[in-house]
Amino acid sequence: MMASSAMVTANQLIIMAELKLFRTWSSRFALRVVWALDLKGIQYDTIFEDLSNKSSLLLQYNPIYKKVPVLVHNGKPLLESLVILEYIDETWKQTPLLPEDPSERATARFWAKFGDDKVLPSIWNVFIKQGKDQEEAIVTAQENLGFVERQLTGKKFFNGETIGLVDLAFGWLANLLSVWEEVCGATLIDHEKFPLLLEWIQNFADAPIIKESWPPRDKLITKYQAHHEVYTSKEAPK
Numbered sequence: 581m582m583a584s585s586a587m588v589t590a591n592q593l594i595i596m597a598e599l600k601l602f603r604t605w606s607s608r609f610a611l612r613v614v615w616a617l618d619l620k621g622i623q624y625d626t627i628f629e630d631l632s633n634k635s636s637l638l639l640q641y642n643p644i645y646k647k648v649p650v651l652v653h654n655g656k657p658l659l660e661s662l663v664i665l666e667y668i669d670e671t672w673k674q675t676p677l678l679p680e681d682p683s684e685r686a687t688a689r690f691w692a693k694f695g696d697d698k699v700l701p702s703i704w705n706v707f708i709k710q711g712k713d714q715e716e717a718i719v720t721a722q723e724n725l726g727f728v729e730r731q732l733t734g735k736k737f738f739n740g741e742t743i744g745l746v747d748l749a750f751g752w753l754a755n756l757l758s759v760w761e762e763v764c765g766a767t768l769i770d771h772e773k774f775p776l777l778l779e780w781i782q783n784f785a786d787a788p789i790i791k792e793s794w795p796p797r798d799k800l801i802t803k804y805q806a807h808h809e810v811y812t813s814k815e816a817p818k
Contacts, residue, residue, distance in 0.1 A: 590642045599624040602638050602650040604631060606795045608752035608801060609661040610649035615748050616665050618789045620672045624651075644722050662692055677745040690751035691731060691738065699724045701753070706768065707760045707804075708811035714766060721768055725777065732776040736783055747784060754790075761789040761807050 592716055601617070601624050603610030619625055629648055641650045641657035649669070651658040658664045669677040678685045702721040709717045728750070731738055738746035761767055769777055784790055 598652075598654050600627055600652040601625070601626045601642065602629055603648045604629050606754055606800060607648050610711065611755075611793060612661045612670070612748045612751060612794075613649045613651060613664050614793050615743075615751060615790060616677060618667045618793065619677075619743060620668065620675045622672055624666070640804065662689075662696070662722075662745075662749060665748060669745065675742075677739075677743075678750065679739070679744070688744065688746050689740075691728070692745050694724075694727070695746075695749050698730060699750075703757065703760065703768065706766050707764045710812055714764075716770065718766060725769065727775060729774050729777050732780050737780065742791075743784065745785060747780075751784060751790065752803070753777070754785040754792055756800070757781075757798065759804055761803065763804045 599617075599622065601610070601613055603614070603626060626635070627635070627637060631647070634646060635667065638650065639646055639649070641652060642648075649661055649664060651664045653667075653671070658667050665677060697722075701725050702717065704760055705717040706714055719734055732741060732761050733744075735741075737743050738750065757769065769781075770786055785794075
């Protein structure tokens with residue numbers, strides 16, 4: 581009985597530990613952490629940062645990159661969203677984000693990294709280009725999206741029937757892609773080429789915990805219109 585009591589006390593200490601998330605209102609990377617914590621039912625404090633006037637705490641906790649997200653657990657900072665997701669999953673075991681099988685876990689990590697290293701930059705390149713350069717960027721982006729599409733064959737989510745780490749890593753697709761398409765006037769995903777991705781986007785976006793965390797769309801449109809104007813003005817012939 582004493583061992584059981586000690587175990588409960590340890591778990592309670594983990595649950596009650598001080599947990600703070602430094603984020604911005606629109607950061608797609610910080611949203612991953614918000615979703616993971618909410619899916620697991622973990623309480624935490626949120627500190628919203630203005631990246632044009634970064635707080636001394638953010639600079640203290642992340643002196644190398646000076647960016648969000650930063651998760652601070654009992655005074656110890658965790659950096660980089662995918663690293664933070666794995667830390668959360670290892671620390672709080674309920675609602676696992678990664679499969680138990682080591683091979684499947686490695687595969688999930690690969691696709692999460694593929695999203696950040698290949699998919700996201702290629703889609704951003706579409707957003708900031710014009711004319712022929714944008715057409716070429718669309719080809720590259722759709723090629724990358726084709727690899728992602730095939731991972732959803734026979735699945736509701738990348739993780740199977742429940743949301744997992746890869747779903748959280750690609751979560752920005754369910755929100756920002758349509759914003760970027762609207763702002764730059766390009767269409768990357770349609771029902772003919774990417775039926776599984778479109779179905780996943782709907783399933784992911786409709787999940788209650790995901791839905792309640794979306795940033796306001798009108799504010800995102802305004803933000804990225806300003807970004808688009810800056811980038812396209814650089815591209816315009818002098």
